[in-house]
Amino acid sequence: MLIALLPGDGIGPEVIAEAVRVLAAAGARDLVFETAEVGGAAYKASGHPLPQATLDVARRADAILFGAVGDPDCDRLERHLRPEQAILGLRKELGLFANLRPAKLFPELADASALRPEIARAIDLVIIRELTGDVYFGQPRGLRKTDKGLREGFDTMRYDESEIARIAKVGFETAMARSGRLCSVDKANVLETSQLWRDVVMEVSADYPEVELSHMYVDNAAMQLVRAPGQFDVIVTGNLFGDILSDQASMCVGSIGMLPSASLDSSAKGLYEPIHGSAPDIAGQGKANPLATILSAAMMLRYSLGQADVADRIEAAVSRALETGHRTADLGGNASTTAMCDAVIAALG
Numbered sequence: 001m002l003i004a005l006l007p008g009d010g011i012g013p014e015v016i017a018e019a020v021r022v023l024a025a026a027g028a029r030d031l032v033f034e035t036a037e038v039g040g041a042a043y044k045a046s047g048h049p050l051p052q053a054t055l056d057v058a059r060r061a062d063a064i065l066f067g068a069v070g071d072p073d074c075d076r077l078e079r080h081l082r083p084e085q086a087i088l089g090l091r092k093e094l095g096l097f098a099n100l101r102p103a104k105l106f107p108e109l110a111d112a113s114a115l116r117p118e119i120a121r122a123i124d125l126v127i128i129r130e131l132t133g134d135v136y137f138g139q140p141r142g143l144r145k146t147d148k149g150l151r152e153g154f155d156t157m158r159y160d161e162s163e164i165a166r167i168a169k170v171g172f173e174t175a176m177a178r179s180g181r182l183c184s185v186d187k188a189n190v191l192e193t194s195q196l197w198r199d200v201v202m203e204v205s206a207d208y209p210e211v212e213l214s215h216m217y218v219d220n221a222a223m224q225l226v227r228a229p230g231q232f233d234v235i236v237t238g239n240l241f242g243d244i245l246s247d248q249a250s251m252c253v254g255s256i257g258m259l260p261s262a263s264l265d266s267s268a269k270g271l272y273e274p275i276h277g278s279a280p281d282i283a284g285q286g287k288a289n290p291l292a293t294i295l296s297a298a299m300m301l302r303y304s305l306g307q308a309d310v311a312d313r314i315e316a317a318v319s320r321a322l323e324t325g326h327r328t329a330d331l332g333g334n335a336s337t338t339a340m341c342d343a344v345i346a347a348l349g
């Protein structure tokens with residue numbers, strides 16, 4: 001099976017290298033890797049953040065393991081040349097509309113959570129974020145001058161009912177496979193897109209009478225995630241709200257360096273990446289927590305490669321490595337990126 005490795009920028013290459021080591025040590029079967037440049041690294045090498053050759057490898061591959069993109073050197077470039085366009089382009093071009101972001105507290109990390117340990121212990125949820133629509137991709141957008149000569153920026157938040165229905169189905173199916181509870185998060189008290197979102201989610205719910213559906217406004221959801229996260233099992237939400245809530249959820253389980261993700265199309269094809277970015281502030285220092293990427297690799301084995309047994313072994317090894325006290329700085333420890341990965345490999349047994 002062909003895996004496209006897209007390390008990207010900043011800490012991306014550091015954490016991808018560790019995930020590849022873990023895949024080998026865990027006995028993942030029949031993997032062939034092909035590495036390609038993406039993001040700021042690709043821009044600097046070839047003038048485009050998502051070169052055609054990279055897109056071609058991503059299309060040919062059975063799964064994609066992605067590090068992170070984002071480079072301060074590129075912040076002043078025109079938007080279409082910025083590194084972040086690469087991940088947005090991959091999601092859109094490959095039709096990866098369903099983004100699964102599980103947040104589960106490893107019991108050993110109760111003290112690393114931003115929440116009180118007794119609250120943090122209850123966290124085992126998944127955020128299902130719509131990934132190819134919303135204000136991220138809506139047209140028109142741009143910068144212009146108003147009649148008064150003022151600079152004005154504008155974006156368009158939009159969803160059509162088919163986009164909402166297909167992500168809602170992923171939410172309901174996921175809820176069926178878990179506790180049977182689904183919370184749809186929107187801003188239907190203000191936004192037309194959210195009113196449609198709520199209507200369509202309710203329509204789809206008719207096909208899932210076993211699922212207990214609730215609705216919550218996103219501002220309240222942000223508050224409830226901190227107040228009583230144990231009430232959530234599956235959250236389904238739009239692209240922008242899901243982006244923000246998942247970074248928040250990561251601190252509830254200890255660190256942004258802990259949250260993996262799967263971005264799926266309607267088949268088994270997927271892109272797997274940590275939810276964090278290129279972290280330029282710690283890049284090149286051996287400080288990055290590799291666990292989000294290692295756990296993303298485990299998701300890849302489970303969802304795209306049919307190797308759930310190996311995925312289970314990796315997740316158990318992460319748990320054991322944490323139990324034995326190994327932690328990177330974001331979790332309050334002093335293990336380097338490589339030492340953290342060594343601990344996971346040792347725990348594979």
Ligand SMILES: NC(=O)c1ccc[n+]([C@@H]2O[C@H](COP(=O)([O-])OP(=O)(O)OC[C@H]3O[C@@H](n4cnc5c(N)ncnc54)[C@H](O)[C@@H]3O)[C@@H](O)[C@H]2O)c1
Nearest residue numbers: 068069070071256257275276277278279281282288289330
């Ligand atoms: N999918 C992606 O590629 C992706 C995701 C988010 C942000 N970005 C990009 O990354 C760049 C930096 O963005 P940002 O600073 O807002 O977010 P970030 O996630 O890169 O970093 C936020 C903070 O978390 C820390 N952090 C992140 N990952 C960590 C890890 N694995 N271990 C330890 N600490 C970690 C960083 O050091 C930083 O202090 C920007 O260019 C942004 O657009 C890319």
Ligand SMILES: CC(C)[C@H](C(=O)O)[C@@H](O)C(=O)O
Nearest residue numbers: 069084087088243275276277
């Ligand atoms: C880099 C950026 C475009 C991206 C997003 O907003 O989707 C990131 O924050 C993420 O969460 O994957």
Ligand SMILES: [Mg+2]
Nearest residue numbers: 243244247275
């Ligand atoms: Mg984000």
